[in-house]
Amino acid sequence: MKSISLILLAAGNSTRFGLSAKKQWLYQYDKPLWLFVLEHLQSIYRFENIIVVANPQEITLMRSFSSVTFVPGGSSRQESLSNALKHTQSDFVIVNDVARSCVPKELLLKLIEHAKALHCVVPALKVSDTCYFDGAPIEREKLLRIQTPQLSCTTTLKELLKTAEEFSDESTLFFNAGKCVEFIEGSTDAHKLTYKDDLRLLRCLQTPINLPRNGFGIDIHSFEENKPMVLAGIPIESPFGFKAHSDGDVAIHALIDALLGASGLGDIGELFPDNDPAFKN
Structure with missing residues (x-):
């Protein structure tokens, strides 16, 4: 065979x-x-x-x-x-x-x-x-x-x-x-x-399903001294920022996770892993 x-x-x-x-x-x-x-x-x-x-x-x-x-x-x-x-x-x-x-x-x-x-x-x-x-x-x-x-x-x-x-x-x-x-x-x-x-x-193709989609996002970071603080994309005067591979913006990251979850596209860690130097800061 x-x-x-x-x-x-x-x-x-x-x-x-x-x-x-x-x-x-x-x-x-x-x-x-x-x-x-x-x-x-x-x-x-x-x-x-x-x-x-x-x-x-x-x-x-x-x-x-x-x-x-x-x-x-x-x-x-x-x-x-x-x-x-x-x-x-x-x-x-x-x-x-x-x-x-x-x-x-x-x-x-x-x-x-x-x-x-x-x-x-x-x-x-x-x-x-x-x-x-x-x-x-x-x-x-x-x-x-x-x-x-x-x-x-x-x-x-x-x-x-x-x-x-x-x-x-x-x-x-x-x-x-x-x-x-x-x-x-x-x-x-x-x-x-x-x-x-x-x-x-293409006669075999189908119309996308029309259902409401919900997403939930959460992000948590500890603080780090002498690092810029950015929250929801806005720089904030502070002696410390978020300890993270990137800017650590917990508000934006939680929003991205919610959007990705609603879209069925995984989460921010899958698409932009913190062990990839390309996404550092």
């Missing part, structure tokens, strides 16, 4: 999305999009293991939602994927972007059915529109729109990732190395969420 792992890439910054929120954190009913996608794929196939690539600043928060393996993303898709592959020894690996939020069950099972040694299997769609390249029309019959998820032989993918050349997906990496890339019929349902207007094209 084929052993297959799943890697979900969810470390992006959503620079083209056009909304203030990152797309992986858009809520689908009562869960963020990355978790919605993860649970959907989990429900289709029993993967040997699952690795989620997360933004280093968000990885602690993501771990509070799920017990799968989380790894920090890198500066490129190549580096992020290499980080994830260190955690699997399966025969094959399926890589999906969180932006491919509505992958049909039939498409995922078809990928798995076509798994072959040394191969990369990718879904592709034909192009129906007239296309121009560099100011001139080209034969659309020769064009394919490549989608994710993509299935690759794990050992081959690990070896190919050692190249310094950048790539946009696994199929490009395999093709440039002279390896076999097999195409299967893709699905319009697996549309990629890149821009905010794409949201209306």
Whole structure:
């Protein structure tokens, strides 16, 4: 039986999305999009293991939602994927972007059915529109729109990732190395969420739940002599301040904890730990 792992890439910054929120954190009913996608794929196939690539600043928060393996993303898709592959020894690996939020069950099972040694299997769609390249029309019959998820032989993918050349997906990496890339019929349902207007094209997405949320925050610090006193963001004349890694502003910190708690985002200690020099003072 084929052993297959799943890697979900969810470390992006959503620079083209056009909304203030990152797309992986858009809520689908009562869960963020990355978790919605993860649970959907989990429900289709029993993967040997699952690795989620997360933004280093968000990885602690993501771990509070799920017990799968989380790894920090890198500066490129190549580096992020290499980080994830260190955690699997399966025969094959399926890589999906969180932006491919509505992958049909039939498409995922078809990928798995076509798994072959040394191969990369990718879904592709034909192009129906007239296309121009560099100011001139080209034969659309020769064009394919490549989608994710993509299935690759794990050992081959690990070896190919050692190249310094950048790539946009696994199929490009395999093709440039002279390896076999097999195409299967893709699905319009697996549309990629890149821009905010794409949201209306993704039929599987759900409206966020509309319930009141409550949060409670508390913060306590002892005093420290010869340190500035800041309370609720206002400097106060005092021979002592709050002993803390930061300014120790108990009022602001309690308010932040209340807001984070109401949002289901942990607490200030998780997001800004006092053992990280970046947050000192």
